[in-house]
Amino acid sequence: MVESIITISITGLLAGFIFAMPITGPISILIVSSALKGRLRYCKLVSLGASFADFTFVFIAVFGLTKLYSLYKPVIPYLFAAGSIFFLYMGYKIFRRKIDIEHFEDKSNLVGKFEKKERGAFYSGFLINFLNPTLFIGALSSSFFVISLIASLGFYTGGLATKLDQNLKEISKIEGTHIDHSQPLLREQFDKIQIPKRKDHKAEPTRFPVYFHLAISICYAFSLSVGSIIWFYLLTFIIVRFRTRINVKIISAIIQSMAIVLCLLGLYLGYMAVSKIF
Secondary structure, three states, X not given: OHHHHHHHHHHHHHHHHHHOOOOOOHHHHHHHHHHOOOOHHHHHHHHHHHHHHHHHHHHHHHHOOHHHHHHHHHHHHHHHXXXXXXXXXXXXXXXXOOXXXXXXXXXXXXXXXXXXXXXXXXXXXXXXXXXXXXXXXXXXXXXXXXXXXXXXXOOOOOOHHHHHHHHHHHHHHHHOOOOOOXXXXXXXXXXXXXXXXXXXXXXXXXXXXXXXXXXXXXXXXXXXXXXXXXXXXXXXXXXXXXXXXXXXXXXXXXXXXXXXXXXXXHHHHHHHHHHHHO
């Protein structure tokens, strides 16, 4: 059991780090655009808020609280609508905000200005992820993919691979449609392509203590959240450190482009809301 917890924790850490990398996601857009303005603390708080939402969705997906999804499903269209409004608002704010790198280091003029804005950074990060209902299905599918891969390599996963397969099937029944759960990546398919396995591998136990699934689900969700935080902290540090070497006009163009992408995501969520409600 200890090996399963260690394996799942390392897996979650790496998965969170890797899955957070795409720069076109709404959280990435907000963090990059803010980091280009030198707002290091703001970006850290945004990533913490986003990771809290990640933890909640991933834990529910991995632990298998599919009954909660039945209650959650009727609210999804309205979450899409709220997310659309919020994304459009954030995109508009980012697009309109001016940047002046030459005077950015004059902290006497900026401390009071940014302190108020930073108070809402955590909530902004949380809401961006929480108001994106597709994150739940994404968390479930990606977790099944990663944990099935680890299980196929001969590492103990505490029965999570099997549990996630069951969760996906149950969510598919609730949705009334098939959700891709990476069947080609199951153990049998990995056997065919002969991925090297541990020589000391033994069959994983089929029964675990009642509390164990809860513990290992929390470990995976928590480590995945930490992995995403590490990536965003690293990304923020690099951008803030080297932003002064980039032409201000180029920075402004990048920020405005990201704002437009965020608005397009908002319009897409709005389309999803309308299609589901009507």
